Every structure is written in C-alpha cells, then in structure tokens.
Amino acid sequence: MALQYISTAFATVFQPMNLLVMCLSTLAGLVMGMLPGLSATMAIALLTGLTYNFPTQTAIIALLSIYVGAISGGCQSAILLNIPGTPASAATALDGHPLAKQGRGGLAIFLATTSSFLGTFLSVIFVMTLTPVLTKLALKFTSWEFFLLSIFGILICGTITSTESQIKGWIAGILGLMVSMIGLDSVNTVARFSYGNVNMMSGIQLIPVMIGLFGFPEILKAFKLNNDEQVIPSSKFEAKEGFRLMGRNMVKVIRSAAIGVGVGIIPGVGEDTAGWLSYWATKSLSPEEEKKTFGSGNPRGVISVEAGNNACIGGAIIPVLSLAVPGSAPAAVLLAAFYMHGYRPGPLLMTESPSFLYNVCIYIAIASFCTWLLALVLSKGTVKILGIPKKYLMPIIYTLCVIGSYLINYNMFDVKVMFVFGIFGTLLTSLHFPAAPFLLGVILGPMCDSNLRRALNLSDGSLAPLVQRPICIFFLVLIVVMILAQLGVFKKLMGKKA
Amino acid sequence: MKKILTTVMVLALVAMCAFAQAAQEEVYPNKNINLTVPYGAGGTTDLTARALANAMGEKLGVTINVINTPGAGGSAGTLNVQNAKNDGYSLLANGMLAFCTMPINGYTDKTFREWDIWIATYAPNVIVVPANSPFNTIQDLIEAIRQNPGQITAGTAGIGSGGHFGAEVIKSIAGADYKHITYNGGAAAFTATLSGEVQFCPQLLAEYKDAIIGGQVKALCTLSDEDITIAEGITIPSIKDFYPEAAKFLPMGEVTGILVPKGLPESYLEKLDEAFAVAVKDKAFLDFCESKSFSVNVYDRQHSQEFMENFASKACWLMYDAGAVTISPADYGINRL
Amino acid sequence: MDRNTKDFVFSFALAALGAYFAIEGFSIYKRVAGPPFKIEKLSLSPGFLPFVLGILLVFFSVLLFISTMKGEKDFGTAFVERWKVVGKWFADASRNKEYYFTIGAVVIMFIYSYLLLSVLPFWAASLVFLVGIFLYLKAGVWWKSIIVAVAAVVLTVVIFKYCFNAALP
Missing domain, CATH: 1.10.287 (Helix Hairpins)
Structure with missing residues (x-):
C-alpha cells in the first residue's frame, strides 16, 4: 500500500510542470533564505497567496520546496557575511564565517549545503516511519517541559558562544529574555514596559532584532576611513575534501538530524533552537582538545548546525500532519496552506487522505536534493560576493535589511527597532558579549514566560511538578550538570589567578 | 563641484518622480491590501480569513495579504488596525466575541459601533474532555465543578476567546467557578487537551471535529441550539437537552468576519461590499466551511450592526455577570436586552 | 580601554x-x-x-x-x-577621527531609516541613501557610485515587487 503511494508521489514530482515549479520555488527559497531579514515563514506566506490557484499537488510542491530552500539558504549569508539569513542559521556563522575568512568559504558552503540535504532527507525517513510514535512523545510535553526547554536552550547557547566566561553569555540571554517581556503579556494582556506606545505594546519583533544584532556590527565594519581592505581569496568547493569530511562525520550528521527532528516535533520550538542544540551536542561530545577549536572554523560545527536545522523541517511537519498543530513558525503557514487546498491534516488524515503523508515526504526529499544542487550552483556566484568591496556591499545590504524588517508587519516601526538593536548589537560585540544568546532569549522569551505562568497556575504556585515529571527531571539534571561544569571551571580560574 | 552638481541633479530627479507618483489618480484598490489576523496562523480565524481573503482579492483584482499579529487575546492585532492610517488598505479579520468585549476588558474605548463589519461564519462551542477523562457526560462535569469549585481546569485560547465564553456558560449553569488556564491560541489549547494537561476544553467545534471523530477526545455537548451531527453516527447533543435553563445563552460560539474602522469613503465600502458578497458564495470558501462545520451566517455591512447590538449585549453581560470583567458594558452604551 | x-x-x-x-x-x-x-x-x-x-x-x-x-x-x-x-x-x-567617521555613517543610516523613508517612497529614499553613503565613504568614483546605487535599487524593486509580490514602503 505504502509503496504504491510512494511511487505515485514520485510520478507526480517528475511531471515537467512540477519539476519546473520545484526548481523555481527552491531557488526563490534559497534567495529569500540568504537575504537577511527574509525568513522561511515569510517566504511561505508570500508564496501561499501566489499558489492558491495552482493545481493542488503543484502548490504543495511549491510550498514545501520554498520551505526547504529557505532554511538551507540562510547558511550562505551566515558563512560569507557573518549575517544569518534566517534565525535558523545564526549558529552556522560561528564556525562558518571563520572558515570563510580563512579562504575556505567554498568548503564551508559545500559542507553546509550537503548537511542540509542529508538532514532533511533523514528527517523525512523519520516522518515516514515514526510519525505515530513521535506524536505521542510530543504530546508528553506540557507547560513545565516547555519552560525547562526554553531555559535549557538559552543556557546552552550562552555556554557555547562565550569565548571567555559563560557569565557574559548568560547575561546576554537574560537581556534577550528581558526584551521579550516588552509588550502585552500573553496570559493576562497586561502592558509591560511599553510606556503607552501602541507599537511597543505589540512587542518587539524577532527579525528586526536579528538583523540589527548581527547585521549592524558587520555593516559598520565597512565604514572605516582607510581604504585598505583585506581581500579574501575567493575559494573553490574543495569537493573531494568536502566529501571526505562528510563521510567521516556521518555519525554527527545522524545525531544532529535526530535532535533536529526531536526539536521540530515539539510545537512552537523551531529550526533556530534545533541548530543550537545540535551544535551543542557535537561540541560537548567531542574530545577535550577539539572543544577549543569550535568557534574558529571547525567544519564539524557547520555540519551539525545545518543538519540539525534542516532536519527540523521534517520534525515540524509531523505534528502538522498528525495533529494539525504546527511544529514551528513556517510550519504554521504551511498548515494554513494545506487547509486551503482542501486537505484535513490532523487525526483523520490517515483515514481521509492517506496518500498525503507520503506525498509530502517524497516532495520534501526531492526538494532537498534539488536544493543541494541549486545551492551549490548559486554559491559559485555568491562566493564572489566576498570579493565585492565592502563599501559598496554593506550599504546595499542595509537597504535589504530595511526591507526585511518592514515586510514583517508592513510597519515602519520595525525598521526603527532594527536600527536601535543594531546600535545595541554593536555595543554588545565591542564589549565581547555574544549576540546569539540574546537572540535566543528574544525567541524563547514568550514561550518561557507564558509556560512558566501557566504551569504555576496549574499547580497553584507550587514547583513540585518540576521534580516529579520524568521529562522535567531529565532537563533539570542536564541543566544542573551544565551549570556545575561551568562554575567548576570558573572556580578553578579564580583559584589560579589568586 | 562635480559631486555637488550630480547630487543636486539626482535629488531633483527623485523629487520629480515622487511628485509624479503622488499626482496619480487614486483608484481603489490600486495596491495590495493587508488583512490583519490577530491570532496565530492555522487557527480558526486565520483559516477563515485566508479563505475570504483569496476570494475577495480575486474580485478586487489585488492580493490581500494575511498578516498574523497574535497576542493579548486578539487585541494586539486589533489595536494595530485601529491605530493605523485608515486608507482602506488595512483590514481586520476577527472573531466577534473577542472583538466586542475589548472595551469591557479595558483594551480600548471604541466599541463595535465605530467599525464597519461584514460577518461570515458561525462556529459553535463544544465541550470536550481528553479521551481518558473520568467524565463521560456533561452532567458528570458540571457535578464535578459544583463539588470542587475553582479546581477543575479548563483550557482556552485566551481571555475573551470563544472558549472563555463557553467556559463562562458552564460556570453559570454549574453555579461554581472553574480554573481558567489560558493558552496562546486554539492550537496550543488543543494539544493541551490531548495531552491531558487540562480537564476540559470549551473551545470551538471546528477545532475538535476531527479529533472527536478520531476518538482522541470525547465531546460532551455543544453550545449550539440544536444537536449537531458531525459524521456518520456521531451526534453531539446541545446542552439545552440536559439543562433547559442554558437556552438563554444559546447559540453560543464564535462569529467571524471582516472589519474596518468607520470613515472610509462610500465608494471604497461599496467595492468591499461587492467583494464580500462574492466571497461568501465562493465554492472554495463554502467547501472550507463545510469541512470545519462552520455555518455560513452572513450579515452584510448594513445588517451587521443590528446583529452586533444583540450579540454584543449577550456576550458582554455574560462576562460582566460572571465577574470576569469589572467594567460594566453599560458604560459603553451596551445595555441588557 | x-x-x-x-x-x-x-x-x-x-x-x-x-x-x-x-x-x-x-x-x-x-x-x-x-x-x-x-x-x-x-x-x-x-x-x-x-x-x-x-x-x-x-x-x-x-x-x-x-x-x-x-x-x-x-x-x-x-x-x-x-x-x-x-x-x-x-x-x-x-x-579620534575614526570614531567620528563611523558615527557620521551611522547618522546617515539614521536619517535614512527614520526620516527619508517616512517621506519618500522606498525606491527614492534608498537611492538617495545609497548615493549619499557611497559618496561619504569614498567608495569609488562618483559616477560609479550612482550607477551601482541605481542598479541596486532597480534590482531590489524588481525582485520584491514583481517576483515576490511584496509591497515596499
């Protein structure tokens, strides 16, 4: 039965019209992913309207392709410019950009793209085989688990990205959480920190913060009086080396993919968190001497992040199909599109339209292959961007940032937010505070706040469930171990200096 | 010198073009329209809005972009539209329950009377419990609430959501309070019910139809004024079958439509009237409503105000009498019927 | 420091x-x-x-x-x-002259983000901004700056308005 569906799906994809649509959508997704500020969510949203009148299967192919393309595309600007194209790629820049500066940008892109392809592909296998099981697991996550997950994510990010002391990373995370408190709170709609300004009351949008935080410092680097620029040699793919590295690291790819799928299933946590968790897993599980090389161009860093954030696509689709609940923000828009085309994702999907699951899986798998090819082709061109004089490039990038910020809500306020956070980001970087935990704080803040309050409401203010529920205990143990490890190091430092 | 000359020329060129653009004839609509949905993507209001947007956009000849601005029980997006420039390119799609209770929740001073409204669908509330819940009938649930006031947890999509109203109806009948657990939207409330985090959920039938048929939740009753058959052999009784005194609240449920603050030129409004009339007859829209068990319940701009007087009064006084709000509807001229 | x-x-x-x-x-x-x-x-x-x-x-x-x-x-x-x-x-x-230079560039960006974009349509504001900042940064010969600026604005408008059907400010 399943085989029949799979072969029908293959046949559908390879119709010329659909193939063409797939290539175009993937291309559009890659481009939108690359442009800082245009996220996967926006890409799907824009395309939903366009494809409304397409024949159903073509529309689904288009939407899935643009999703895959957008998540994969973000790595290119992260590697080449140190400005993540989408929040999902924020972690790619950590090791990707140093690689680019060493003249190995082509290799980095090759690794990132291949890992993205493998990550998506593996996640599809998970979807096809394990959807019912994984859905049950997702349902075990209630408010307490969500709260701990958000804390965990921020702690990890803080730990990974601080080069000197973890304190700075955690402070950045706290600052990010504080920013997310601005606006009307989601449980009681009380205005917090909005000073009567209507725009502030709807909170600070994520994308302008990301663009400002990461983009501004890079843009400002170009604004120097002197004219001497280090010309970075534009690099080839080093495909042989790339394949060799991929082969050696297959275990890490699979592990990152598993983490990505896991994160994707959990409704509300998306590709960005998946990237960070995969990175952290690889870094923590690598031998001591290697740990120090993460952050200065370790290819494993790039591989894990991209495998993880792309695997999240499959993971996010699982709850969409089985529960009609989106696993991440882009998946939410995808869900709306599915409804519009007459499908009923959710508990009845397998009885009403059982072929849909297989269709979606095959489409994603082939789209990921398509993305791989197109991304590599595109990057031959994008790598040349490294060669453009920064003084021309950066202002143009800034205009793109403005567009990106504006397109979220068609509101000029977001552009101003981007500017403000840009200044703030420059401040943070010059003080050697990592910007990534800040971003994660802004992303996970609402989840952290509303789940904590909800959980406390359910337990009448008691913290007891934290130590009673199995998944919570798991997280707590991880968090405590991590903090102790850091403080242990810290104490050693104090001991040595004194 | 050359630099200055060039800069001046460029600026002059730019200024000319800017003026040229402004001087063009304004035909409505001549660019894309933004439809704000004050909830997350994939929820009932969002999907209804998208279906309407597609059909209306086709008639008007432009794309209607759906922008999700969730937060604060629907007020974040609503306030955005209320405070934006009213040039006809900024519309709102909302559920009327949440919308008409905004003044008594203290979010705004404006009432529904200051908006032009087109109403499209009606979605009744349904009371569901997780599949393994000890409650099998609505009487079980209400008895439990009476015995344990303030303890039985209800999950809703937020304060002022359709679910909140459903819960308040239950509270009135039981004569005792429930414990309100709010989630960020219908989807989150849905997963919470499935996972058993809350003991019952009074949200909208549209969200739970498939889960009821699939057996993941049990439906105890609906707040529509008739029994509803959602599938072969599955009929959900109306609550008035068990508690006749509930009839005065029925039909309770979310009514969704498109809104725009009053003040647009009549020509714009007529275009919107036309587009809306076509949209509610559009096949894709009707199929969509059918699949979700929405009733297509159309009130055009002229008749919606009358409907809203009735509806808002029922909804606002329900909230006030239940003690969920302290601002009296009478302060805004909304009187008891 | x-x-x-x-x-x-x-x-x-x-x-x-x-x-x-x-x-x-x-x-x-x-x-x-x-x-x-x-x-x-x-x-x-x-x-x-x-x-x-x-x-x-x-x-x-x-x-x-x-x-x-x-x-x-x-x-x-x-x-x-x-x-x-x-x-x-x-x-x-x-x-330190360096700081002033960078601050000057930031001021130009500020003018663009807050002032220019509120009064001019996107393509005009961006054009003015790009030309202005290219000249300020002495990025190249003046006519090159203008050509690059125009090309960038045109390309951006085409991609967004026509390919993606997204409205620009």
Missing part, C-alpha cells in the same frame, strides 16, 4: 538595568494585584518573570564585577584608577 575596564564599567550599567527591571516588575505585580485582574500571588503575576530576571541580572553583573577585580590587592585605589582610565578613554575618543 582594555577588556577588564570595559567589563568593569558595563557591570555597573547592567546592575542598574537589572535593578530597574526588578523594581518595574514588582510594581507591575502591585498594579495587577488590584482590580480588574486581581492576581494576588507573585508567582502568577505578569510581573513575576521581569522581577526574577532583574534580580538575576543584578546577580550576574555583580559576578562580572568581581571577575574584573580579580587579583587587585588594593580595592580602593584600583577602583578609582579604573574610572580614571575610563575618563581618559573618552578624552582620547573625542579626538
């Missing part, structure tokens, strides 16, 4: 921010405890997390402060010394 001194100064700013946040969080809690919300417990209040975060921030900034003062034998003089270094930095900075 070396790293230690930067951290030293910033830890004060952070502590102040944390204190403000905690106080504001607490006042939110007080405000909401009354009608119409009547949220009595702190742990259920919207002010809870701001309050906690504020306190955490103060805690961490104290830790940061301590880490900058590690190894200083004489606390008092070290403290004063640090502030003197800061003062000197400001004096130096105001004389």
